[in-house]
Amino acid sequence: MTAAPLAAVDKNSPVPLYHQVESQLEQAIRDGRYATGTLIESEFELARSLGVSRLTLRRAIDGLVSKGLLVRERGVGTRVVSPKVTRSLVARLTGLHEDLVRDGIAPVTEVLRLEEVGCPEASAHHLGIEPGEPVLLLERRRSVHDQPIALMWNIFPLGTIESTVEELTAKSLYQVMREQGAEPRVANQTIAAELPTAEDAELLDIEPSSPVLMLERTSFNGNGRCIEHSRTRYVADRYSFEMRLVTS
C-alpha cells in the first residue's frame, strides 16, 4: 500500500479533524479505493500525509474499527475488513419511525390511547415506582402501506412529557421527547418472541397463531432517572432487527 488516495483536511472547518479524516477514510473504503483485506498505510504515514497528529489519526481509525470497517493487527498494520456493499445497521436509541424514514418509507401512526392511568404492576417495577401511582399511558399503532407493523405501548412517569394526540400523530415520539428535554441516553432492552393476545392480533390484523417480536425497553435520561418504559409488539413476518457486532 503506497498511494494515499485522500485529500488534505481543512483545519479551519468547525468539523473536528478526526471526524474529517474518519469520513474521508470511510468514503475511500466504501468506494473500494482500499480493497478488502489489504493493509492501509501505517498510522505514521497517514498522519504525515494528511497533516494531522498521529493521535488524531488514531482517533479517526478508532471510529472505523468500531464500525467494523477496519481491524488493527499489532506489529502488522491496519486492515480493511468490510465488504463495501452492506451499509451496517447498528442498534440505536432512535425509534422505529426514524428507521423507516431513513429507508425512505413513510409510516403512518395512529394514537389509540393517551391518558393518565394507574401504573400497571409490570411497569412499576421497571420505572421504580409503586403500582397504581399515576402515570401517562400512550398506545399507538404504526402502519406502512395500510398494513400494521407495530403496536406501541409507552408509560411515562407524570411530568416527563406533555403532549397531544395531534402532535404524536405528526411526529415521532423520540422527537417529542427530545424537544421536551426528556432525551433518552441509556436504555436497557429485551427482545423476545411471543404470541399476540387476542386484542393485539386484531389490532395488528394477524392470526392469533402468528408470532410477534416483543421489544421491551426502559430508558433513562442523563441524570439516571427513568423516563419511560415501553413494550412494542412487531408483526414478526413484517419486521426483524438487524445489528452489527464488532469485537472489542
Add this chain to the structure above:
Amino acid sequence: MTAAPLAAVDKNSPVPLYHQVESQLEQAIRDGRYATGTLIESEFELARSLGVSRLTLRRAIDGLVSKGLLVRERGVGTRVVSPKVTRSLVARLTGLHEDLVRDGIAPVTEVLRLEEVGCPEASAHHLGIEPGEPVLLLERRRSVHDQPIALMWNIFPLGTIESTVEELTAKSLYQVMREQGAEPRVANQTIAAELPTAEDAELLDIEPSSPVLMLERTSFNGNGRCIEHSRTRYVADRYSFEMRLVTS
C-alpha cells in the same frame, strides 16, 4: 464533589494506566462511592490526583461513558448515571454457551449432525459462494436441566474449521473456532420471531404453535472473509435477548 475516593495507579504494572483508572472508577461507582446523578471531579482534578495525564484519564472515562455509567455534559461536568444494581448485558460476539456459563448455569450440548453437504441456497448468498458448493454443516442442540433451549445450525466454508463430535460436545463452538484461527471479528445479525417447523418443534420439545426466536448471523474474520453462517432457534419462553444501548 470534593473528595477523590480513589487510590493512585501503579505505573509499573503491565495493565495500561487508563484501564486501571477505568476499573477504579467503575468500582467506585458500583460501590456507591459516587451517588447516581452527582458530578464526579473535573477531568483536571481527577488527572492530577491520580497522577496521570488528562488524556489518559479521558480515555478511562470514555470507557465508562460507553458502558453507560457516566454521561458528559459540556461546560458542566461528568455525571454518574447508572444505578449500581444491574450489571449490564451488552450484545457480544460470544455464543450462548459463554452466556450461560457466565451466569453459573451448566449447559449440555449434543451434536446432531457434523458432515459435508452441498451449500443450501439460503446460506450460499450469505457466504458468498455458489449453492451446492461443499460446506461443513454442524447441527447442535443445547439444553439446560434436560430442557432444550436452542437448536443451532452452523455452516462453514470448507477449510475454515476442522473438528470432531467429541470436541464440539465438550467445548463451545466459539472456543474451537478461536483455537483454529477462525475468530470472528465482525458479524451481521438478524433477530426475528417465527413458528418452528414440525421437526424443530419436536427437537425442542415444544408445541408447533409455540414461537421461536430466530437469530441469523454471518461472521467475518479479521481479513473480511466470511467464516460462518448460522441460524439459531431459541425456545421463546425459555430465552430472550437483553442489551444495553447508549447514545453516541
Add this chain to the structure above:
DNA sequence: AAGTGGTCTAGACCACGCG
C-alpha cells in the same frame, strides 16, 4: 470571568510480528 469538557499537537517509549 471562571470552570468544564472537546480537540489537537509533538514527541516519547513500549510490545509485538516478521524477516
Add this chain to the structure above:
DNA sequence: GCGTGGTCTAGACCACTTC
C-alpha cells in the same frame, strides 16, 4: 533490527455553561 500498532505525557486553544 525494523516497522507496526499501543500507551502516555505536558501543554495548548477552543466552545460551552454558569454565575
